Amino acid sequence: MTEHLGRQIPDRLTSPLTRALKSWEALLLVVAVLIFIANSLASPYFLDPWNLSDASFNFTEKAMIAFAVALLIISGEIDLSVGSIIALSSTVMGLAMTAGAGTPVLVLLGLATGLACGAFNGLLVARFGLPSIVVTIGTMSLFRGISYIVLGDGAFTGYPASFGWFGQGYVFWVITVELVIFGFAAIIFGVLLHRTNFGRMVYAIGNNAVAARFSGIRVERVKFTLFLLTGLMSGIAAICLTSRLGSTRPSIAAGFELEVVTIVVLGGVSILGGSGSIIGVVLAAILMGLVTFGLGLMNVPGIVMSIIVGLLLIAVIALPRLWSMARR
Amino acid sequence: MQHAATPVLSLRGIVKTFPGVRALDGVQMDLHPGQVTALIGENGAGKSTIVKILTGIYRPDEGQILVDGTETHFPTAQAAGHAGVTAIHQETVLFDDMTVAENIFIGHAPRTRLGLIDRAAMQRRARDILTGIGADLNPAVRLRDLGIASKHLVAIARALSIDARVVIMDEPTAALSHKEIAELYDLVGKLKAQGKAILFISHKFDEIFRIADRWTVFRDGRFVGEGLMTAATEAELVRLMVGRSVDQIYPKRPARIGAPALTVAGYAHPTEFDDITFTLHEGEILGFYGLIGAGRSEVMQALFGITQPSKGATRIGEEVRVIRSTAQAVAAGIVYVPEDRGRQGAIKGLPIFQNVTLPSLKRTSRDGFLRLAQEFALTRDYTQRLDLRAASLDQDVGLLSGGNQQKVVIAKWLATRPRVIILDEPTKGIDIGSKAAVHDFMSELAAEGLAVIMVSSEIPEVLGMSDRVIVMRAGRIAAEFAGDQMTPENLVRAAVGIGDAA
Structure with a gap:
């Protein structure tokens, strides 16, 4: 087989290092560092470790979900029901809590509800071939609707003290439990996407689902798994958020889905599927957290903040497009 | 044939590089008014790149574009349009939900004094242009309701509506029937008579010899020659294209046919095919011939697990295997190269x-x-x-x-490392050099004991490569031929269903 029938083709032309330097992720890193510097100049309180630790709550819960949603978007699907999955998971935990369940049961129920919601989405998309954007807009109303029926204007409060550990606890010094979960999730999803056969299939499906199927890939199975993972991560986020707030209202995590998608897209994941990286999502989450926290320290009102985040998103997305137009 | 002194459009020393690839390396080309220039080259020779440069989609790194002898630049597609260059692509870009007239005039519709689109004038002028090219189409009809050939006419009418001087036709006959191709040739004649310079890109030699006046050959992004068709021979053009002479077209080696590799019994599908039964052996190349729509690809896709048969069984080697997904097919050793x-x-x-x-x-x-x-x-x-x-x-x-x-x-x-490889029109739309490589390789694989199914609509290919040929008609196996029985006449008769007693 090594006879010289064909010409030698090199494995790579550009080294991985050169690629990394020119990548979207490198640009995000630079922007994040600039914002960090700007923040520390703008406010004397910014560099305080406890402040920064508090600031991390701005993104940790959303970012956990964003990792799973990144994989979904790379595969060409989307899940807009993640905020509602949190609401439903939290409601189920609240019901169990009122029935006297302890922390381990609450956690298990939170995860199970997330998985069940993910399985429902996955079934409709992968098994019945419905478009995920429509399915998850539907389940977005459905899941949260159930919470509203259960709770009305009420709220579940009085979670056990030990349950508070997930959203309020510290592992050591200023490192919160949520930050640790975020870190682990980043590593697990990074390895899953970039270092496993499963991740390779996700990219293949996102670039051309038909050809992926024609290459012997079980496309439906992969997509179903991705919805399950998204449900699971939403369940974990529900546990953290409920624990942090110490209560469940039906409006919990409202609007999460858009912030999650913003983080994913800002992280360089193509909304059309097929490309993106977990490092990018990590950086985008941190960047978003820095921006909102920095603006908060400067007493910028919430409305203005969302305008700035929106502009930032458009600017960062437009940049590479302008760049390639100038180069052509 | 008139020989105009100055070409309408000339390219000189055009260079275009992409990361790692020099797509065009100093190529030249001249397009003369009232003449058809055929651009010939293998896939990867740089034909598509030159079209993109001529239509302002790419900008060359070096070189000149001369219009009437004056250097010009095409920074945008609009600039190319203004210079009178227009392209009719392989898959013509038109708008299905707009009318014929709207498609013809999109971007340059006649206006009323208020600046609104003058629909009456647009319809009238569209009708004039269509009549001019002998197309009997109603300008008010939506494009969706037309066939491919009519869509081509609309594309050509559009090219004429902007008063194009250079018309690029990129494999215009690829999707057309014989009758439609004949109509297209007529049209090319009319365009020539109007003094348009035509760049004609095609893989089909019969067509090039039929309608081209001049030829230009590219190879691996380089210019290798040009001349008049009257002085050209097929052998010479092929030699220029591939850089060597292709003497043996079908390198079929005598095969050692072994044990059955794939046995298909009574495969059926509610709408596509019925009663498909055959055996494929190790080392064998089994040809599948038939008209388009005879159900050949559908059978192959069912064998590969893309669709599910309603009835039937398969045996791979000695083992009965049920294939319900592509993953199962690959695991069983059946693979499929799609059309x-x-x-x-x-x-x-x-x-x-x-x-x-x-x-x-x-x-x-x-x-x-x-x-x-x-x-x-x-x-x-x-x-x-x-x-x-x-x-x-x-x-x-x-x-x-x-x-x-x-x-x-x-x-x-x-x-x-499959046991059975199914190749569905493996050489469709690829150039002679790659074709020969694919054929060569098929022979080699069969000689190594792989079982090969080749679906092909090209009779010379089927006859040249196969040990045995199955002809399908209307979803069923119409006939099977081997040895001396494998003649073009037998294949065609079985495929269209005449003289079953042949």
Whole structure:
């Protein structure tokens, strides 16, 4: 087989290092560092470790979900029901809590509800071939609707003290439990996407689902798994958020889905599927957290903040497009 | 034939590079008014790139574009349009939900004094242009309701409406029937009579000899020659194209036919096919001939697990296997090289090596974790065997020419070490050089004991490559031929269903 029938083709032309330097992720890193510097100049309180630790709550819960949603978007699907999955998971935990369940049961129920919601989405998309954007807009109303029926204007409060550990606890010094979960999730999803056969299939499906199927890939199975993972991560986020707030209202995590998608897209994941990286999502989450926290320290009102985040998103997305137009 | 002194459009020393590839390396070309210039070259010779430069989609790195002898630049597609250059593409870009007239005049519709679109004038002028090219089409009809040939006429009318001086036709006959092709030839004649310069890109030699006045040959992004068709021979053009003479077109080797590799019994599908029964042996190339729509691809896709048969059984070797998904097919050793390369074959956006290893990941990975070194090694083995031309193995497969994409798809399947390989129109739309490589390789595989099914609509290919031929008609096996029985007449008669007693 090594006879010289064909010409030698090199494995790579550009080294991985050169690629990394020119990548979207490198640009995000630079922007994040600039914002960090700007923040520390703008406010004397910014560099305080406890402040920064508090600031991390701005993104940790959303970012956990964003990792799973990144994989979904790379595969060409989307899940807009993640905020509602949190609401439903939290409601189920609240019901169990009122029935006297302890922390381990609450956690298990939170995860199970997330998985069940993910399985429902996955079934409709992968098994019945419905478009995920429509399915998850539907389940977005459905899941949260159930919470509203259960709770009305009420709220579940009085979670056990030990349950508070997930959203309020510290592992050591200023490192919160949520930050640790975020870190682990980043590593697990990074390895899953970039270092496993499963991740390779996700990219293949996102670039051309038909050809992926024609290459012997079980496309439906992969997509179903991705919805399950998204449900699971939403369940974990529900546990953290409920624990942090110490209560469940039906409006919990409202609007999460858009912030999650913003983080994913800002992280360089193509909304059309097929490309993106977990490092990018990590950086985008941190960047978003820095921006909102920095603006908060400067007493910028919430409305203005969302305008700035929106502009930032458009600017960062437009940049590479302008760049390639100038180069052509 | 008039010989105009100055060409309408000339290219001189055009260079265009992409990362790692020199797509065009100092090419030249002249287009003369009232004449058809055929641009000939293998896939990857730079034909598509030159079209994109002429239409302002790419900008050349070096070189000149001369219009009437004056240097010009085409920074945008609009600029090319203003200079009178227009292209009719392989898959013509038109708008299905707009009317014929709107399609013709989109972007330059006649206006009323208020600046609104003057519909009456638009209809009238559209009708004039259509009549001028002998097209009997109603300008008010929506494009969706027209056939491909009529859509081509609309595209041509559009080209005329902007008063084009240079018309580029990029494989215009690829999707047309014989009758439609004849009509297209008439039209080319009319365009010539109007003094348009026509650049005609085609793989079909009969067509080039029929309508072209001049020829230009590119090879590997370089200009290799030009001249008048009257002085050209097919052999000479082929030699220029491939850089060597193609004496033996079908390199079929005598095969040693072995044990049955695949047995199909009573395969049926509610709408596509019925009662498909045949046996394929190791080392055999079994041809499947038939008219388009005879159900050949549908049978193959059912064997590969894309669709599910309603009845029937398959045996692979001695084992009965039920195939309900492509994953099961691959596991059973059946692989399929689809006809629709762009949509079903290559995964554009992924690098070459990831395309090749996709179905073999179980073998290159360990415990589900990727091992890139193994992937590159596997890819190197098979792409070298197929003589792939690429800048690097981590290059996006979408940047390769059609023939090279096909090689990647074939390499992908060979890397799985299959028992049965099904090739669906394996040489459709690829150039002579790549064609010969694919044929050569098929022979080699069969000689190594692989069982090969080749679906093809080209009679010379079917006859030249197959040990045995099955002809399908209307979803059923109409006839089977071997040895002396394999004649063009027998195949065609069986395919159209005349003289069953043949």
